[in-house]
Amino acid sequence: MDLRGLLLQVTCNRVLLLFALLISSGYAVHAQEPPYFVTYSDAMEEPGNLEISYKGINAAPKNANSFNSATVEFEYGLKGWWTTEFYLSGQTTQNDSTIFTGYRWENRFRPLLRNHFINPVLYAEYENVNKADRSFLEVMGHESIADLYLSNAQVRPELERSMELKLILSSNTHGWNISENFITEKDLNESEPWEFGYALAVSRPLALSAGRKGCFFCRENFTAGLELYGGLGTTDSFGWKQTSQYLAPNIQFNIPKGPSIGFEPGFGLNANSVGVLWRFKVSYEIEQIFGRLGRKSQ
Amino acid sequence: MRAQERFKREFARHFLRKSPPFAKNKGAKGGKPSSTFVGRRGVGGRAAGIVAVMVAAMLVCVAADGSWLKHVPDADRKRVNPLAGQPDALAGGGRIFEDHCAKCHGEDALGRGKRPSLRSDRVQHATDGEIFWLLKNGNLGKGMPTWAALPEPMRWQVIAYVKSLGPVSSTATGETGKSTDEVKP
Numbered sequence: 001m002d003l004r005g006l007l008l009q010v011t012c013n014r015v016l017l018l019f020a021l022l023i024s025s026g027y028a029v030h031a032q033e034p035p036y037f038v039t040y041s042d043a044m045e046e047p048g049n050l051e052i053s054y055k056g057i058n059a060a061p062k063n064a065n066s067f068n069s070a071t072v073e074f075e076y077g078l079k080g081w082w083t084t085e086f087y088l089s090g091q092t093t094q095n096d097s098t099i100f101t102g103y104r105w106e107n108r109f110r111p112l113l114r115n116h117f118i119n120p121v122l123y124a125e126y127e128n129v130n131k132a133d134r135s136f137l138e139v140m141g142h143e144s145i146a147d148l149y150l151s152n153a154q155v156r157p158e159l160e161r162s163m164e165l166k167l168i169l170s171s172n173t174h175g176w177n178i179s180e181n182f183i184t185e186k187d188l189n190e191s192e193p194w195e196f197g198y199a200l201a202v203s204r205p206l207a208l209s210a211g212r213k214g215c216f217f218c219r220e221n222f223t224a225g226l227e228l229y230g231g232l233g234t235t236d237s238f239g240w241k242q243t244s245q246y247l248a249p250n251i252q253f254n255i256p257k258g259p260s261i262g263f264e265p266g267f268g269l270n271a272n273s274v275g276v277l278w279r280f281k282v283s284y285e286i287e288q289i290f291g292r293l294g295r296k297s298q
Numbered sequence: 299m300r301a302q303e304r305f306k307r308e309f310a311r312h313f314l315r316k317s318p319p320f321a322k323n324k325g326a327k328g329g330k331p332s333s334t335f336v337g338r339r340g341v342g343g344r345a346a347g348i349v350a351v352m353v354a355a356m357l358v359c360v361a362a363d364g365s366w367l368k369h370v371p372d373a374d375r376k377r378v379n380p381l382a383g384q385p386d387a388l389a390g391g392g393r394i395f396e397d398h399c400a401k402c403h404g405e406d407a408l409g410r411g412k413r414p415s416l417r418s419d420r421v422q423h424a425t426d427g428e429i430f431w432l433l434k435n436g437n438l439g440k441g442m443p444t445w446a447a448l449p450e451p452m453r454w455q456v457i458a459y460v461k462s463l464g465p466v467s468s469t470a471t472g473e474t475g476k477s478t479d480e481v482k483p
Contacts, residue, residue, distance in 0.1 A: 034447070046402075047441045080438030113438040115446045175449040209451035210390030220452075256397075287401035291411060 034177045035252030037264050037279050038138055038229045039201035041179040042119040042170035044110055045077030045085075048291060053283035057136055061274045064148040067093040069134040076289075081110040089135045097152045102129030102159075104137075108168070117173075123166035127185075131155040136266075136277060138164075139231050140185050141195030144244045144272035161188045175208045177201075177225075196232035201225055203250075216256060223252045227264070230273075244273035259284040364420050370431045377427030381454045382461070391459030394452050398445070399460075407463050413441075415466070422465040429457050 033043045037055065045051055053073040060066035069091040077083050087104040106125035129135075132155045134148070147155075162185050170179040181199040186192075203225025210220050230245030232238060250264035259282050266277035381387035396405065402413040409415035421429070433453045436444030445453060 041447070043447055044443065046443050080436060080441050080443050110438065115435045115444050172446040177447060205449060208449035209387075210393050210455055212386045212389040214393050
């Protein structure tokens, strides 16, 4: 394991330690976020709250080494209409190495302050990741399984600084959430064409009302959904050709007074896709983080 | 006409002699009346700015004073909680409240820090429909998120629970900085 791998491991250990401390202090609250891994809805982080999430992927692509990817997300609600989020990503590839792949910083803005049948959210993200990144936070352009054939040593030096923009449309009706994301990305380093992608999702809690008595495995603590996402080519070759596409059912369990746990197998729909992306996430929301820190320091 | 000119002269002389701060203004060298009036306009502008800030502050106070109620359409205002008074709904609403609302408004719903009390007269006397409208739309400009993603029956359960708590005036709680009128729950 090289120095970066060691640093990644130390960082992960610290994050896990922080998780443990927070969980033990019982500060958990549940956001109303749907169970999606790729698609964004109009749910914004509540002002002053910090959500820490760990998203992991395990996959065994055909003719390539299996890998585990880890992304840690820090999502903070600045305003009711403005959420900011910071990501750190890394991955371990079997028979290869463990590396830190980069960071992302995104901001989401909700331009309409009232609720409408379709609620738009504007998303802007700066990415600084190398091409060994396997976080699959979105699928863009002509990304395919062939990208995974190269070793970490080959693709790690290729740093990609890019700007990603999303138009998020989301509706909530009769307990259902329906969200559509239209994504575009531009590499800021090279004169590459604009890349496009999409993500569509639908979800619903297993129960629409809370039962009289609290219980651990109550239906209202679970939300199930379905995602469809993939690339749409580039400005030079827009369309479905030579893109990878995934269909992914998911489920989320909001543990009472604890974290939320999500699981999603993403099934590749064509030969360019990885067979199955096994996704897992744990997210923990801390209420009024800076207020708490302020009170403790007094 | 002469009276007007005399008035202007006296006015200029008055400010030249009796207003040293104006004379110190840039452009007031030599005490020329025109320069003096430039200085006067600067102070006037500052005063106008202060007044504008005060008016803006008053408007903000007014806006925080339950102004969202004015935006509730009549059709929404008249909606009645279909779960009102149902013991099961109250119990379930209490659990949802604890999970989603208590973090800001406190477990006793009396507010926390700048987050307002939900047991104020304004909230307790609001119609079910008005509170439902607020939960659906939020008050994003003032920190209240929209709870449209929460299924509708759950929102009604929360309203039933909050209404069951009853009003408590701010003086009764003995806490300051917690305006019961500032309804941005």
